[in-house]
């Protein structure tokens with residue numbers, strides 16, 4: 001059955017974009033299920049408080065464990081992987097997205113303020129796999145934008161979501177390299193031309209040119225990716241680029 005994704009947040013409206021465009025259509029077609037929940041539905045006080053001052057002092061507020069505990073008790077099930085976006089998380093990469101696309105149920109816990117009381121993740125890990133992940137080395141104000149990015153990265157890998165499934169294989173990072181430049185009509189635009197090899201019709205030459213462009217771009221923009229390539233990824237000719 002389709003992957004089910006649940007998101008718990010104090011700003012459910014932040015997740016509305018999941019209902020639009022390609023992802024919205026995939027949900028309508030039953031290719032995946034998405035539920036969004038307001039964390040405040042699990043509060044019991046008149047102020048619907050979800051945060052409190054940090055033990056040990058310091059700036060900002062911390063999200064209360066009790067509210068999160070009750071929300072996760074209701075939303076998580078026996079096949080759930082809990083994903084908690086945080087700047088202090090392990091890097092979320094294309095490999096992570098591929099792993100998540102094979103799961104049955106993902107629950108994303110969106111923090112705000114200075115984050116969620118750590119005991120929430122410790123308690124959840126008693127019953128299910130828990131991943132604390134980061135989408136990049138920059139600081140956001142909450143987890144919602146990270147969840148939008150992760151859900152899109154995962155959903156596009158699900159069968160039937162992308163019109164053209166081959167592109168998911170050929171996208172950047174699938175062979176460990178960055179995608180090279182792309183071009184379309186017109187042939188000349190503001191005095192700028194399209195590389196002639198792309199109009200040659202010689203597909204062996206075109207594939208070679210694209211590979212060279214990928215290698216060169218990766219070398220200049222992300223040399224770290226070249227270090228991580230599996231053994232034997234680069235042939236003699238590649239090394240000359």
Ligand SMILES: N#Cc1c(-c2ccc3cc[nH]c3c2)n[nH]c1N
Pocket residue numbers: 084085086087089110111112113114115133134135136137138139140141142143144146
């Ligand atoms: N993932 C991720 C994040 C975040 C993030 C996630 C959750 C909260 C909750 C309060 N502030 C947050 C920032 N910032 N930068 C990233 N790459």
